Amino acid sequence: MSEKLLNWDEVLIGGAIKDPGNSKSYETGSWRVERPVWNPESCIQCMFCWVYCPDSSILVDENGKMSGIDYDHCKGCGICVEQCPTKPKSLAMLLEADAKGKSEEDLRKEVFSK
């Protein structure tokens, strides 16, 4: 949370908010118990994870391809893993506690090299 609350005379009429999409600055990633880990090697770029993600947390590059996961906002629901169609799945859930302090590269190796 940023923030200093507005004074009564600074609040716009009707409680309007001038800054569209400012909830982006609120990071819901701290809610997560499990985190999804992505394996770009087996990913077929079907984008099902993107279309089913409730928190717009699948990052997309300029070609419309998946480029990672937004861990600042991902709530760890696991829908992306459930819906991933590849065999074996290109996404897997890992306990947040086990992921602490490790780089994404290491996590990938740990999860997908089994």
Next chain:
Amino acid sequence: MALLNELAKKKEGLVNGHRLCPGCTHSVIMRQVLAAADTDKYDIVVAAATGCFEVSSGLYPYTSWNIPWIHNAFENAASTISGVEAMYRLWKKKGRTDKDVRFIALASDGGTYDIGLQALSGAIERGHRFLYICNDNNAYQNTGNQRSSATPFGASTTTSPNGTVLQGKSQPKKDIMSVLEGHHMQYLAQASPSNWRDLMNKVKKALDVDGPTYLNVIEPCTTGWGFPQNKSIEIAQLAVDTCVWPLYEIEEGKVKINYKPKNKLPVEEYLKPQKRFAHLFKKGNEHLIEEFQKQTDRHWEWLLKREESGVSY
């Protein structure tokens, strides 16, 4: 319909940071709706009724909307959007704007089936040009799972609990599609977020109609229905495959079923993973599941017959 890669390049109309439960499909539906809308050609304005989605995406001083969004009260999403649309038409007439703007009213089942029905009926009758989307989560989930007229037969909620006397809700679900069809509107449809392509096609179609349109979307609720948060889309798919939630559209009174499951699953497949139906599987309650199946089949066969007859008005 464009490929998902194309749609993913678009700027998102609904951003993250909203406070919906993990695994909630409210935002999934809305992201699909806004991805389908042809925002290069027109702008979208949304009016929302009170509900889960409103309280979690418009938590002052934050908003998750990248597009104009207005919230008024529980019952009047349709009236609010009527006013906005009427003003837009006046502005257009007076030459104050030359933009093409399309309007969406958004509510859950409480704000549509029960509280907002009067406002919705009025707005449709007046013929405003808007798309009304109902995210049907089968109860008042925002206040903690109280029964609504969209709650299906047998579902246990806090105000229709299962116990020694009653076994969940004893009335069947209201058929809102038939209620609204009586307004003789040009287009109304039922969709599911699990079948995104179908949902997107329907949104596109509805937004291009010059008049009121309606879209009824199933919105599996992890906390209220009682299933693991990663199963939301699967539950929606099961509702479609068991024909509990048939995907169909009514165009000028003519029914078209968009998806007929190759093998129609028994309703148990849909009921079993959900805690709110757990009591139906107790010994001695088999007749309730039979009743559920009977209601589902009756509606499905009625739809099939209507499609076959091809009548329209």
